[in-house]
Amino acid sequence: MQNKKKPSFRRRGIYLLPNIFTTGAMFAGFYAVVASMNGQFEKAAIAIFIAMILDGVDGRVARMTNTQSEFGAEYDSLSDMVSFGVAPALVMYQWSFSSMVDMGWQWGKLGWMAAFIYTASAALRLARFNTQVGIADKRYFQGLPSPAAAAVIAALVWVGVDNNIAGADVAVFMVIITIAMGVMMVSNILFYSFKEVHFKGKVPFYTIIIVVLVLALASLDISKALLLVFGLYALSGPVLSIRKLRKLTKKKSL
Numbered sequence: 001m002q003n004k005k006k007p008s009f010r011r012r013g014i015y016l017l018p019n020i021f022t023t024g025a026m027f028a029g030f031y032a033v034v035a036s037m038n039g040q041f042e043k044a045a046i047a048i049f050i051a052m053i054l055d056g057v058d059g060r061v062a063r064m065t066n067t068q069s070e071f072g073a074e075y076d077s078l079s080d081m082v083s084f085g086v087a088p089a090l091v092m093y094q095w096s097f098s099s100m101v102d103m104g105w106q107w108g109k110l111g112w113m114a115a116f117i118y119t120a121s122a123a124l125r126l127a128r129f130n131t132q133v134g135i136a137d138k139r140y141f142q143g144l145p146s147p148a149a150a151a152v153i154a155a156l157v158w159v160g161v162d163n164n165i166a167g168a169d170v171a172v173f174m175v176i177i178t179i180a181m182g183v184m185m186v187s188n189i190l191f192y193s194f195k196e197v198h199f200k201g202k203v204p205f206y207t208i209i210i211v212v213l214v215l216a217l218a219s220l221d222i223s224k225a226l227l228l229v230f231g232l233y234a235l236s237g238p239v240l241s242i243r244k245l246r247k248l249t250k251k252k253s254l
Contacts, residue, residue: 015067021058022072022079025051029083032154036094041167044091045158049226051083052147073133077126084150085122089115089178095157096167096174103171114175118153121182122146128186141191144184144234148191152181152234155227162223181234189237 028051035044058076062068097111125146132142156177160167167174218225 015062015065015069015072017065018058018062018067018072019075021054021061022076025054025058026079026082028054029079029087032083032087033090036091039094041091041095041157042161044087044094045154045161045223048083048087048091048150048154051087052151055080055083055147073130077130080126080146081123084146085119085126088150088153089119089122091157092118092153092174092178095160096171099166099168100171100175102168107171110175111171114178118149118178118182121185122149125185139193141193143187143189144181144191144237146185148230148233149181149185151226151230153178155223155230158223159227162221184234184237187237189241191233191237192240 028047032044032047032051035041035047055076058072062072093112093115097115100111101108125143128143129141156174157167159165160170214225214229217228
């Protein structure tokens with residue numbers, strides 16, 4: 001009788017270094033949720049920004065060490081969902097929306113619905129991004145990136161805590177902003193990706209002035225500086241879209 005050879009299976013490992021940073025980003029997002037449940041909203045907001053830093057590092061480390069993998073890409077997406085989809089929505093809910101039930105059960109439902117709309121929009125944004133990898137224009141993001149949307153939410157909470165603003169007093173305004181961030185994530189508005197920025201190349205003089213002003217503001221009040229930077233980035237997409245529409249209408253009228 002002939003011995004049947006058993007099929008050999010190649011063990012597939014995962015790259016440790018970039019996934020450590022991805023795990024760190026997910027841990028920061030998870031910690032933000034726990035901190036908000038304990039009323040530590042400033043720590044929760046800071047944790048979301050730490051997750052942003054780690055999320056930016058893991059991809060660069062993978063490219064520098066040539067350790068990109070399909071597993072890493074999927075893991076990074078799941079980490080982003082925790083840190084920039086679930087965490088910001090729950091932090092905002094705990095700080096502001098949970099108080100809306102005192103205004104009536106309808107308002108209470110509006111609060112958690114706003115948080116859910118943001119979370120669902122982040123999931124849709126990440127799913128769309130994953131399906132467009134390799135075919136989309138690298139110069140632009142289609143829809144507001146989830147880290148930028150999370151940064152706006154986290155910065156609003158941080159500024160509110162630093163300035164002794166009660167979340168209940170600005171709950172309706174925060175509902176509008178949170179839903180707006182969700183809608184912008186799933187929109188077709190283009191946002192500049194900064195992927196083609198080369199630090200070795202020349203930049204306009206006003207760019208240096210802007211960097212100096214941002215650093216000066218950050219040294220005075222980092223929470224307001226972050227809100228200004230990411231707030232302007234969130235507005236940049238609609239502004240660019242309006243300018244493009246105006247140019248198209250002018251060309252058609254000629």
